Amino acid sequence: MRQLLFRPLTLIIISWFCINAPLLLGFRVLPGDAVNEFYPMVRFNVDTLRSGEMPWWNPYIFSGYPQAADPQAMLFSPLITLWMLLIDRPGTTWFVWSVLLHVLLGALSFAAFLKRLKVTDVGVVVGALVFMAGGVAASRLQHVPIVVVYGFLALTMLSLVRFMERPSMVRGLVLGSSAAGMVVQPVQLTYLAFWMLLSLVAGGVYKAWPRLNVRQRWVSSAALLTAGVVCTALSLPQILLTSAFLAVSNRPTLDVAVALDMSVGPASALTLFLPNALQSLRGTYWGSVDRIETFLYIGALPLAILLVEWRHLVSQAVRSTWCRYFVGLLVMSAIYAAGSHTPIYRFLYEYVPGVNLFRRPSDALYLANVALAALAAVAVSSPRLTSQVCLRNALVVSLLLAMAGTASMRGDGEDWFVPSILLPVTLVAGCAWLLRTDHPRSLAAVCAICLVIDYRCFNVNGEFNHFRNTPEKYGKEGAVRFLVNESRAADGATPVRVEVNGLGAVWKNMGSVYGIHGTQGYGPLRWALYDRWYGAYGDGNGPRPSTPVNASIDSPMNRLLGVRYVVSESTGIEATDPSVIYSDAKASVQRMEMPYPRVLTPFRGSVVDPSDLSRVMSHFDTMDFSEALILTARRPGEDEAIARAARICQGRSKVRTARWGNNEQLLSVESSAPAWVVVSELDFPGWVATVDGEEAQHFRANGLFRAICMPAGQHHLRFSLDPIAMIREAMLRPAAWR
Numbered sequence: 001m002r003q004l005l006f007r008p009l010t011l012i013i014i015s016w017f018c019i020n021a022p023l024l025l026g027f028r029v030l031p032g033d034a035v036n037e038f039y040p041m042v043r044f045n046v047d048t049l050r051s052g053e054m055p056w057w058n059p060y061i062f063s064g065y066p067q068a069a070d071p072q073a074m075l076f077s078p079l080i081t082l083w084m085l086l087i088d089r090p091g092t093t094w095f096v097w098s099v100l101l102h103v104l105l106g107a108l109s110f111a112a113f114l115k116r117l118k119v120t121d122v123g124v125v126v127g128a129l130v131f132m133a134g135g136v137a138a139s140r141l142q143h144v145p146i147v148v149v150y151g152f153l154a155l156t157m158l159s160l161v162r163f164m165e166r167p168s169m170v171r172g173l174v175l176g177s178s179a180a181g182m183v184v185q186p187v188q189l190t191y192l193a194f195w196m197l198l199s200l201v202a203g204g205v206y207k208a209w210p211r212l213n214v215r216q217r218w219v220s221s222a223a224l225l226t227a228g229v230v231c232t233a234l235s236l237p238q239i240l241l242t243s244a245f246l247a248v249s250n251r252p253t254l255d256v257a258v259a260l261d262m263s264v265g266p267a268s269a270l271t272l273f274l275p276n277a278l279q280s281l282r283g284t285y286w287g288s289v290d291r292i293e294t295f296l297y298i299g300a301l302p303l304a305i306l307l308v309e310w311r312h313l314v315s316q317a318v319r320s321t322w323c324r325y326f327v328g329l330l331v332m333s334a335i336y337a338a339g340s341h342t343p344i345y346r347f348l349y350e351y352v353p354g355v356n357l358f359r360r361p362s363d364a365l366y367l368a369n370v371a372l373a374a375l376a377a378v379a380v381s382s383p384r385l386t387s388q389v390c391l392r393n394a395l396v397v398s399l400l401l402a403m404a405g406t407a408s409m410r411g412d413g414e415d416w417f418v419p420s421i422l423l424p425v426t427l428v429a430g431c432a433w434l435l436r437t438d439h440p441r442s443l444a445a446v447c448a449i450c451l452v453i454d455y456r457c458f459n460v461n462g463e464f465n466h467f468r469n470t471p472e473k474y475g476k477e478g479a480v481r482f483l484v485n486e487s488r489a490a491d492g493a494t495p496v497r498v499e500v501n502g503l504g505a506v507w508k509n510m511g512s513v514y515g516i517h518g519t520q521g522y523g524p525l526r527w528a529l530y531d532r533w534y535g536a537y538g539d540g541n542g543p544r545p546s547t548p549v550n551a552s553i554d555s556p557m558n559r560l561l562g563v564r565y566v567v568s569e570s571t572g573i574e575a576t577d578p579s580v581i582y583s584d585a586k587a588s589v590q591r592m593e594m595p596y597p598r599v600l601t602p603f604r605g606s607v608v609d610p611s612d613l614s615r616v617m618s619h620f621d622t623m624d625f626s627e628a629l630i631l632t633a634r635r636p637g638e639d640e641a642i643a644r645a646a647r648i649c650q651g652r653s654k655v656r657t658a659r660w661g662n663n664e665q666l667l668s669v670e671s672s673a674p675a676w677v678v679v680s681e682l683d684f685p686g687w688v689a690t691v692d693g694e695e696a697q698h699f700r701a702n703g704l705f706r707a708i709c710m711p712a713g714q715h716h717l718r719f720s721l722d723p724i725a726m727i728r729e730a731m732l733r734p735a736a737w738r
Contacts, residue, residue: 008124011448012111012132015125016104018452019133019460023100026093031467034142036540037522039095039471040509041073046084047513048662057662057721060512061521062530063497063561063704064682068723069245070525072145076184076238079105080148092471099144102151107132109154110373116161117322117374120381122444126302127377129451134298135272135369136362138459139280142292145185150366152181153193160197163223164204167216172223176230183235186242188358189366192336196329196367203325241723244730246357248685248737250526253356256349261289262360263339268294272303273401275458276408282463283411292464293362298369299454300405300423301447302376304398308390309379323378330371336364380447395431398450402427405458420457426450470506475514479567479587484514486565486589494598494660496564499553503569503587505540519561520545527684528738533557533703548617549703554592556620560702562598562680566590596625598660599667600678601653604628605646607639617703629678629701635736642699649709651675664720669710677717678707685737686726690718 022028029035041058044067048055055075058067067073074080083098084090111128119127131137131154141147159175179197182190201224212220246252265288270277275297278287285291297303313323339345339361349355384390402424409417430446460466474480483498497517500507508522522540530536534557535545550557553566570588582589602625610632619630631646633639651673658666669677681687683706689698691708692715701707706719730737 008111008121008128008444009108011125011444012107012128013104015129015448015452016100016107016132019455020100020103022462022466023093023096028462028466029092029469029471030096030099030142030144030465032142034096034099034144035092035467035469035471036505037509038072038074038144039092040512041067041070041523042080042084042095042098043090044512045073045075045081046090049081049085050088053662055662056723058512059495059662060515060517061509061523062526062536063517063519063534064684065521066241066245066527066684066686066726069241069726070523071184071186071238071242072523072525074145074148074185076235077145077148078181078184080144092469099141099147102148103132103137103141104151106151106154109151109158110370113154113158113161114374114377116158116165117378118381119377122447123377123379123381125444126305126380126447126451127373129448129455130298130302130373130376131370133451133455133459134302134373135296135459136293136365137369138455139292139295139464141465145187146189146363146366149182149185149187149189149193152178153189153366153370156182156193156197157200160200160204163227164200164208167220167223169223169226172226173230176227177234179227179231180234183231184238186239188360188363191354191358192333192364192367200325240727240731244685244727245525247730247734248528250528250531251524252734254359256346256356259349259356259359259361260340260345262293262362263341263345264288264294264337264362264365266338266341268296272296272298273404274408275405276411279411280463281458281461282409282414282417289360289362293360293365295459295464296365296368297405297458298372298376299451299459300398300401300427301394301450301454302372302380304401305379305382305394306372306376307397308394309382309384312382312384313375313378323375326371326374330368330375333364333368333371337361337368392431395427399424399427399431402454409458417457417461419461423450423454423457426453470504471510471513474506474510477586478584479582479589480510480514480516482582482589483516483565483567494562494657496595497562498565498567499558499563501544501553501566501568502541503567507567508537508540519558519563527682529704530682534561548614549620553590554594556623556625557703558592559595560625560680560705562595564592564595566592596680598680599655599657600626600629600676600680601655602627602629602676602678603650603652605631605649605676607631607642607646610634620703625678625702629676629707630703631707632700632703634683634700635733638699641697645699645709649674649676651712653677653710658716664718667717668714669717670714671710671712673712675710675712676701676707677710678702678705679719680705681719682706684726685729686721686723687719688722688725690720691715 044058045055056068058065068075080098107128110131111124114124114127155178159178163171163175182193268287276282279285280291280295287294335342335344345361406420406424409420427450430450495517497519499519505522508520511518520537526536533547534550535547537545567587567589570583579590580588581591604627608630631642633642651671653669653671653675655677656668658668665679678701682704683700689696689708698706698708
């Protein structure tokens with residue numbers, strides 16, 4: 001048992017549990033985006049899959065949303081989806097486990113990677129723990145897609161090193177599969193990791209190629225090609241869907257000024273030495289960008305050993321090449337994260353493809369943490385640490401850093417964080433123990449214990465990564481229970497929609513879990529046309545978005561969307577408003593009396609040039625949409641077909657709803673003459689209309705919706721979402737859909 005306890009992987013797993021115990025045991029959940037944005041989207045994925053459908057389209061946010069095309073929904077992320085499918089109706093704690101298991105996967109993979117570098121067991125433990133909970137790896141746990149990429153990055157590094165040792169088709173298959181785990185999350189860390197791994201491949205080929213014979217070169221090339229094909233095949237669906245969505249989204253590219261505003265200032269380097277240097281943990285934060293993005297602290301002990309051993313790192317012959325590589329990676333990551341503080345980022349933005357798709361230069365600090373973890377592991381593995389003098393120097397420096405960090409844990413209006421005194425006390429006890437014994441297992445255990453306490457005092461002490469269970473609280477809100485009962489449609493009927501004003505980000509996406517069809521959502525990617533016509537919250541909160549056709553809750557656009565209920569923060573005057581049908585201390589629910597039905601049968605069509613947007617919108621205040629509709633061409637050449645349909649389609653129809661699902665709507669239509677049918681579902685690329693099984697042309701109506709001219713007689717109309725058609729339309733004709 002004693003031998004098992006001190007094995008590196010066992011120590012890493014135990015440390016992982018101790019560091020994250022409040023989250024793993026369900027006392028707390030991850031904060032911010034983790035539960036407000038990502039949990040509801042992942043929950044919608046698995047609930048939909050369990051029902052036998054594919055989660056291509058989410059009808060509960062933004063009046064309809066291409067869920068599968070948003071990489072932050074993580075549909076194609078294998079471990080997230082499979083883990084969440086293991087139980088019925090998984091809660092937030094189960095979701096937190098799925099996130100932290102990626103952290104553990106990364107730590108164990110990084111440990112195995114370090115062993116390939118001939119790092120000692122003590123170095124393996126220290127490097128893995130720094131990778132797991134150092135710097136932004138701890139402070140940004142709420143950014144789940146990046147955490148997923150971070151975990152698979154370590155696995156890909158391990159697979160790549162094994163591949164370079166002995167290329168084979170099997171190892172190529174493993175490399176491609178692990179890389180695909182990253183690529184299915186096309187976030188900025190994936191992009192930066194691509195360049196990092198490409199440099200490793202190029203260096204490996206340059207070093208090994210001259211030593212290979214002809215057969216070995218062919219085998220290596222074929223195996224590397226296999227890795228590329230496997231990675232592409234596994235990640236291609238997500239890449240194509242995301243590329244299509246980006247083309248018609250509110251952010252197909254980002255202006256350089258947006259990215260430069262997210263630059264990490266030089267003062268952030270202070271957090272490498274003092275965790276509360278910028279008062280990120282205690283007091284009033286004064287650094288650049290968000291405090292979770294500028295946190296670099298990797299722990300007093302690994303930092304002290306790095307400082308003591310810095311000059312001797314590259315002198316270790318076995319690991320000198322890797323040391324130079326990780327020093328270079330650290331420098332390049334810091335320069336990239338600095339953004340506007342150097343001229344290099346602007347140059348990269350202008351001339352390197354892909355940089356202009358992302359807004360946070362600070363994402364590069366994940367690679368900086370990888371570099372620091374590797375360098376700390378090598379430094380701890382130094383033979384010099386077997387010397388009592390060198391070890392004593394490192395322990396003294398770590399104790400000084402710990403005391404300084406503990407002393408800094410106070411701020412304006414906040415008391416000193418007393419538990420942080422545990423770190424210097426533990427270090428003193430560890431020093432006394434280590435100076436009495438030179439057994440490497442003792443050093444590994446002391447390092448692990450000190451780092452666990454260090455990270456629990458600072459990196460994972462709850463300021464960055466622990467929060468109360470807001471989704472659980474949301475489900476218990478009286479207004480939510482009221483809406484679930486009131487807005488649940490009967491079988492075969494069309495559901496009503498709800499607009500949520502204020503109340504925080506959790507109210508925008510959690511409707512996906514409770515079946516509430518909302519007009520708003522929380523996420524950075526949105527359909528550009530919806531943003532322009534209806535408006536959307538930028539961060540899930542703030543004042544109500546407004547457009548010329550959606551200036552108030554009783555706007556024409558709200559009526560067209562079928563908004564029956566509006567939920568707002570309680571103000572205390574609800575008792576005087578007869579339209580308020582529910583109110584409590586938190587929220588009030590207002591019933592709108594005049595929404596249009598979700599299916600309209602107008603008989604008069606007006607064709608308007610979409611370039612004259614002000615004229616289009618001017619029709620909205622005066623038009624009765626139960627009798628008339630506004631038709632706009634999506635692209636040049638469609639005008640003639642629209643005009644012809646408007647001339648011949650003047651009958652009235654009777655419509656019966658057969659099915660109103662996430663990915664399709666089935667209607668039974670009867671008319672004595674050609675007649676219009678308008679559904680209040682978004683005219684997003686990929687929706688295909690069929691009449692009696694034959695594909696039929698449909699048009700854009702009333703700014704956002706779908707309309708079709710139905711022939712006389714009895715017919716079955718079906719609208720269905722085709723992901724392939726979405727990709728084709730959005731990528732070939734993006735202007736038509738923006």
